[in-house]
Amino acid sequence: MASSSNPINEGVKVAYNQIAQRYTEWTKSSHAIRLSYLDMLLERLPSPTSGKNASVLELGCGAGIPCTQVLAARGNLAVIANDISSAQLAIAAQHVPPSVRLLEQDMMDLEFGDGQLDAVIAMYSIIHLTREQQMVVLRRISGWLKPGGWFLANFGAGEDVGSTNPTWLGSTDGIMHWSSWGAEKTSTILRNFGFILEVCDVKATVEEYEEEREVPFLWVLAKKGGD
Numbered sequence: 001m002a003s004s005s006n007p008i009n010e011g012v013k014v015a016y017n018q019i020a021q022r023y024t025e026w027t028k029s030s031h032a033i034r035l036s037y038l039d040m041l042l043e044r045l046p047s048p049t050s051g052k053n054a055s056v057l058e059l060g061c062g063a064g065i066p067c068t069q070v071l072a073a074r075g076n077l078a079v080i081a082n083d084i085s086s087a088q089l090a091i092a093a094q095h096v097p098p099s100v101r102l103l104e105q106d107m108m109d110l111e112f113g114d115g116q117l118d119a120v121i122a123m124y125s126i127i128h129l130t131r132e133q134q135m136v137v138l139r140r141i142s143g144w145l146k147p148g149g150w151f152l153a154n155f156g157a158g159e160d161v162g163s164t165n166p167t168w169l170g171s172t173d174g175i176m177h178w179s180s181w182g183a184e185k186t187s188t189i190l191r192n193f194g195f196i197l198e199v200c201d202v203k204a205t206v207e208e209y210e211e212e213r214e215v216p217f218l219w220v221l222a223k224k225g226g227d
Contacts, residue, residue, distance in 0.1 A: 006106075006108075008175075009084065009106055009108070009128075009129070009133075010174075011164075011174045011176075012084065012128050012176060013085055013106070014174025014175075015168065015171040015173065015174030015175060015176050016083075016084065016085035016174075017085050017086060017087040017088075017173075018172065019168070019169045019170060019171050020085060020087035020088045020090075020091055021087075022169050022170060023062065023063075023088075023169060024062065024063040024065070024088075024091055026169060026208075027062065027063075027124075029205070029206055029207070030124070031066045033203065033205060033219075034066060034067055034123055035066055035067070035070065037123075037152055037154075037199070037219055038066075038067050038070060038071075038121070038152070040199060040221050041121070041150055041152045041221060042070075042074070044150055044221075044223075045074075045077070045118065045150070046076060047076075048075040048076045050076070052076065053077070053078065054076065054078070054118035054119065055077070055080070055116065055117050055118050056071055056077050056078070056079050056080070056117070056118060056119045056120070056121065057080045057082065057112070057119070057120045057121070057144070058071065058079065058080070058081045058082060058120075058121045058122075059082050059107050059110075059121065059122040059125050059126065059137075060082070060083055060107070060122060060124065060125020060126075060128075061081035061082060061083050061089075061092055061102075062083060062085075062088050062091075062092065063088055063091040063092050063095060064091070064092030064093075064094075064095040064100070065095050067121065067123065068081045068092060068095070068096050068100060069095055071100075071121075072096050072097050072099060072100050078101075079096075079099070080103055081096065081100050081101065081103065082103040082105060082107060082110065083102075083103075083104065084104070084106050084107065085104075086104050107125070107129075107137060108133055108136065108137060110140075112144040114143050114144070115143075115144075115145070115146045115147070116144055117144045117145050118145070118146055118149050118150070119145075119149060119151070119152070120141050120145060120150075120152075120153075121151075121152045121153065122141075122151075122152070122154075123152075123153065123154055124154060125153075126138075126153055126155065127154070127155060127178050127179070127180060128177055128178060129179065130162060130179055131162070131179045131180070134155075134179070134181065134189075135189065138189060138190065141193075142193040142194050142195065142224060145224040146224070147224055147225070147226030148223060148226065149223070150221065150222070150223055150224075151190075151221070151222045151223075151224065152220070152221050152222075153219075153220055154217040154218060154219045154220070155186045155217065155218045155220070156178065156179070156181075156182070156217065156218070157180070157183045157202045157217055157218045158182055158183075158216065159180060159181065159182035159185070160178060160179050160180040160182075162177065162178075162179045163177070163178055163179070164177045164178075183202055183218040186220075187200055187218070190222055194224055194225045194226070195223065195225070196222060196223045196224075196225055197220060197221075197222045198221050198222060198223055199219065199220065199222075200218070200219075200220055201218070201219045202216050202217070202218055203216070203217065203219055204216045204217070
């Protein structure tokens with residue numbers, strides 16, 4: 001997420017480093033919906049028996065479960081799993097094989113060549129950027145993808161100019177941050193960056209924090225135009 005010199009992103013990094021283990025457990029309720037959308041992406045990528053390979057970048061891989069594990073098991077995918085949190089990646093290293101390249105870096109500082117990647121995944125990660133940063137990273141993702149490449153991500157379904165919580169999941173250091181352009185504007189932004197939206201759903205994730213609640217997210221599976 002934006003350069004680590006950015007106080008918001010640095011705060012998110014510090015918070016995730018502190019709550020890494022608790023967050024890993026807390027996210028289990030979202031595994032089913034994550035995997036359901038990941039399956040849609042995998043249907044569109046070369047199968048292990050096709051004789052073709054593909055490169056996949058996961059932004060905000062967290063502890064590497066469940067999605068990084070599934071990607072790594074595919075066999076014909078070169079997987080780069082990125083996260084801003086060293087503590088999260090330390091847990092991920094216990095869950096994924098050495099073939100996965102674990103990359104500790106602020107996603108806003110990542111550099112890839114134009115047309116280098118076949119797919120980019122970002123679940124519950126771009127939402128931590130400011131809205132302006134989201135615009136920047138979505139434009140960059142479009143550039144990193146090959147024509148016909150795939151982008152799978154979720155975003156806040158409602159508009160949020162920026163909200164924070166310094167004690168989320170028991171954190172006492174750092175600060176958690178979220179923002180969103182909302183479902184309609186996010187869809188427009190993606191189309192403006194050359195994406196064709198094949199799946200565009202608003203579905204809720206059940207979260208248990210202080211009390212159980214349903215939080216709606218925009219889930220997008222998009223193809224980069226030009227193929």
